[in-house]
Amino acid sequence: MDSDELRAWLRLALTPGVGNATARKLLAAFGSAQAIFEQSSATLQQIGSDKLANSLRSEPSGLAVQRQTTMDWLQAGDDRRIAVLGDPAYPPVLLDIEDPPLMLYMLGTLAISILSATEKIAKSLAIVGSRNPTPQGESNARQFAKAFGGAGICVVSGLALGIDGAAHDGAMLGGGETIAVVGTGLDRVYPKRHLDLAHRIARQGMIISEFPLGTPPLTANFPKRNRIISGLSRGTLVVEAALQSGSLITARLAAEQGKEVFAIPGSIHSPQSRGCHALIKQGAKLVEVAQDVLEELRLAPGASGAAPAALQAPPEGDEADEAAGTRDDPLLAALGFDAVSLDALQARTGLDTAHLQAGLLELELDGQVVRLPGGLFQRMAAG
Amino acid sequence: MDSDELRAWLRLALTPGVGNATARKLLAAFGSAQAIFEQSSATLQQIGSDKLANSLRSEPSGLAVQRQTTMDWLQAGDDRRIAVLGDPAYPPVLLDIEDPPLMLYMLGTLAISILSATEKIAKSLAIVGSRNPTPQGESNARQFAKAFGGAGICVVSGLALGIDGAAHDGAMLGGGETIAVVGTGLDRVYPKRHLDLAHRIARQGMIISEFPLGTPPLTANFPKRNRIISGLSRGTLVVEAALQSGSLITARLAAEQGKEVFAIPGSIHSPQSRGCHALIKQGAKLVEVAQDVLEELRLAPGASGAAPAALQAPPEGDEADEAAGTRDDPLLAALGFDAVSLDALQARTGLDTAHLQAGLLELELDGQVVRLPGGLFQRMAAG
Numbered sequence: 001m002d003s004d005e006l007r008a009w010l011r012l013a014l015t016p017g018v019g020n021a022t023a024r025k026l027l028a029a030f031g032s033a034q035a036i037f038e039q040s041s042a043t044l045q046q047i048g049s050d051k052l053a054n055s056l057r058s059e060p061s062g063l064a065v066q067r068q069t070t071m072d073w074l075q076a077g078d079d080r081r082i083a084v085l086g087d088p089a090y091p092p093v094l095l096d097i098e099d100p101p102l103m104l105y106m107l108g109t110l111a112i113s114i115l116s117a118t119e120k121i122a123k124s125l126a127i128v129g130s131r132n133p134t135p136q137g138e139s140n141a142r143q144f145a146k147a148f149g150g151a152g153i154c155v156v157s158g159l160a161l162g163i164d165g166a167a168h169d170g171a172m173l174g175g176g177e178t179i180a181v182v183g184t185g186l187d188r189v190y191p192k193r194h195l196d197l198a199h200r201i202a203r204q205g206m207i208i209s210e211f212p213l214g215t216p217p218l219t220a221n222f223p224k225r226n227r228i229i230s231g232l233s234r235g236t237l238v239v240e241a242a243l244q245s246g247s248l249i250t251a252r253l254a255a256e257q258g259k260e261v262f263a264i265p266g267s268i269h270s271p272q273s274r275g276c277h278a279l280i281k282q283g284a285k286l287v288e289v290a291q292d293v294l295e296e297l298r299l300a301p302g303a304s305g306a307a308p309a310a311l312q313a314p315p316e317g318d319e320a321d322e323a324a325g326t327r328d329d330p331l332l333a334a335l336g337f338d339a340v341s342l343d344a345l346q347a348r349t350g351l352d353t354a355h356l357q358a359g360l361l362e363l364e365l366d367g368q369v370v371r372l373p374g375g376l377f378q379r380m381a382a383g
Numbered sequence: 384m385d386s387d388e389l390r391a392w393l394r395l396a397l398t399p400g401v402g403n404a405t406a407r408k409l410l411a412a413f414g415s416a417q418a419i420f421e422q423s424s425a426t427l428q429q430i431g432s433d434k435l436a437n438s439l440r441s442e443p444s445g446l447a448v449q450r451q452t453t454m455d456w457l458q459a460g461d462d463r464r465i466a467v468l469g470d471p472a473y474p475p476v477l478l479d480i481e482d483p484p485l486m487l488y489m490l491g492t493l494a495i496s497i498l499s500a501t502e503k504i505a506k507s508l509a510i511v512g513s514r515n516p517t518p519q520g521e522s523n524a525r526q527f528a529k530a531f532g533g534a535g536i537c538v539v540s541g542l543a544l545g546i547d548g549a550a551h552d553g554a555m556l557g558g559g560e561t562i563a564v565v566g567t568g569l570d571r572v573y574p575k576r577h578l579d580l581a582h583r584i585a586r587q588g589m590i591i592s593e594f595p596l597g598t599p600p601l602t603a604n605f606p607k608r609n610r611i612i613s614g615l616s617r618g619t620l621v622v623e624a625a626l627q628s629g630s631l632i633t634a635r636l637a638a639e640q641g642k643e644v645f646a647i648p649g650s651i652h653s654p655q656s657r658g659c660h661a662l663i664k665q666g667a668k669l670v671e672v673a674q675d676v677l678e679e680l681r682l683a684p685g686a687s688g689a690a691p692a693a694l695q696a697p698p699e700g701d702e703a704d705e706a707a708g709t710r711d712d713p714l715l716a717a718l719g720f721d722a723v724s725l726d727a728l729q730a731r732t733g734l735d736t737a738h739l740q741a742g743l744l745e746l747e748l749d750g751q752v753v754r755l756p757g758g759l760f761q762r763m764a765a766g
Contacts, residue, residue: 265648336517337650381652
């Protein structure tokens with residue numbers, strides 16, 4: 001893209017009153033961004049309102065600065081690229097969504113080769129969820145992402161705190177690549193706590209934004225970027241989500257885009273599982289292990305597509321070893337897998353406070369138990 | 384049922400080589416249990432094998448003792464009854480299952496009145512699950528059963544340790560009645576630890592068995608009784624179950640009988656939740672609260688049957704007000720379609736609590752908003 005072309009696209013993006021839908025209409029009418037700005041007021045008025053025509057005829061303030069910033073950013077490395085609608089570098093899958101972004105800023109090793117980016121995106125899965133997950137939820141996100149990464153699946157998420165961060169991290173731990181779709185300009189990192197993570201992602205995947213450089217973290221932009229997360233992915237896995245959360249928006253968008261939605265269940269008493277349960281009630285696939293997702297989407301290496309026949313249970317009998325693995329430690333058995341208070345544990349085990357605290361501390365140091373806010377304890381799954 | 388009739392039914396039940404299916408064939412051919420034993424060998428051979436005819440012509444050993452035991456048991460109180468196929472006291476719903484029991488022994492206050500037993504069974508739900516539940520699972524069983532009992536629903540289960548016991552107990556705590564379908568003769572209680580519970584059930588419901596008095600706990604009989612648990616109930620709720628467990632058999636039988644199956648989800652790391660997750664994957668309804676079950680089966684007092692459409696949210700961001708019907712009422716627009724807390728609504732609308740409460744009440748009375756547990760409000764999708 002040459003400098004004049006970039007200037008026209010930036011001008012289109014920055015013109016007040018021109019949203020994605022209007023921009024697409026103008027592009028369809030005049031063939032290119034540059035051509036739009038060569039039209040007379042009269043011609044423009046045939047497409048839109050007088051107000052729109054006026055808006056398009058006057059240069060938006062700050063355009064020159066924005067253009068310089070963007071040129072400088074592009075020239076600062078070979079791992080950055082801007083793809084506009086119609087470019088070969090524009091991910092084809094995003095053309096299938098209802099509101100494809102006008103411009104995509106991409107930064108990272110995956111931005112270097114259009115071919116490898118396209119290949120990776122064709123085999124990608126989104127993992128999203130709460131910014132305030134339970135420790136188990138965060139661990140689940142990391143483990144699923146690690147398994148996906150290990151299976152050569154690119155993990156797409158939103159760089160947010162909590163589940164998103166664990167998903168990016170897990171994918172890279174598994175040796176896979178990961179894509180972070182962010183709600184700010186690519187020269188900003190939000191949240192600040194993920195600055196190091198963002199740098200790692202740029203080295204093992206890429207960061208994508210539809211927002212111009214310099215765009216600060218604005219509340220309205222975060223739900224907007226969710227359609228890109230689901231749009232890039234074959235399916236979306238929600239790890240933990242409260243009933244009111246952006247993750248449910250991403251899941252809804254995925255379903256609207258005809259993509260599969262997966263959700264991890266949890267305790268009926270955990271607010272962070274309510275969103276997942278609501279999704280399952282509405283048709284999302286309940287998943288327990290990463291393999292469930294890979295098989296459903298036929299992404300598993302050598303997958304047969306056959307699901308285990310869980311209901312072929314033998315006749316009832318001695319269930320003594322039903323809960324194998326909890327027998328070894330009575331305190332672990334008493335904990336179950338839900339968050340439990342010290343009082344409840346005392347009632348269940350009959351142990352006095354001192355012994356209980358000592359036992360819990362030991363399990364905590366061993367990584368088998370975590371201490372939650374509000375004086376609650378929760379058992380962590382092995383691995 | 385007079386003494387001769389009872390004798391004939393017991394003889395039919397005790398004759399070697401005569402299972403339920405053969406017994407039903409013989410009853411259909413000759414009209415009554417007594418008539419079977421009045422037939423000649425030649426006539427009997429037209430229905431079954433020579434061996435069967437011989438078996439039917441010779442009195443099974445122990446018949447006299449069994450008859451006396453049964454007569455004594457029946458005469459020991461007015462809260463006991465034997466219902467045979469075709470009796471007015473035989474629960475009509477059991478005629479719909481594939482293998483209806485030949486004889487039903489019933490003990491408890493519900494056995495006194497055929498009418499009240501039939502009424503209770505018409506509004507009953509099964510709760511089943513692991514004999515080794517987690518503490519939270521056992522508490523969930525008790526809480527769900529208590530809610531069912533409080534709603535006038537009779538809870539059916541199997542008197543086993545763990546979930547079954549908690550379900551019976553919870554139903555009675557809620558002031559409801561409960562039915563225990565057992566795998567032994569009614570003069571035996573298994574497990575022994577539930578002796579006191581069995582006595583309480585006899586006072587606030589009934590215990591049912593298809594097995595002759597004196598039948599000890601035999602491994603093969605427990606899965607057999609599961610078809611009666613599901614057969615008596617409108618639906619079956621599995622609270623916690625390992626992958627290989629009798630509860631999954633009950634759930635499968637319920638599904639085969641065209642009954643609804645419900646399952647409570649849990650941690651993906653809890654072995655006791657795996658069975659529930661397998662059921663949900665295969666189409667069982669995920670439930671989080673007792674109301675979910677009652678509404679699905681239209682057993683809730685004053686239930687409309689309409690579930691909240693939590694995911695039918697309008698697109699977020701500046702397109703939100705393009706959704707039809709949100710322009711008229713700013714409060715509806717602020718609600719979106721997700722569950723919203725009062726605090727969040729206040730932040731969105733800037734209204735004070737009094738005005739907000741008044742507006743929500745109006746929308747609620749108008750059927751446009753529902754009040755959810757946890758102080759949440761949710762907009763109902765139109766239509």
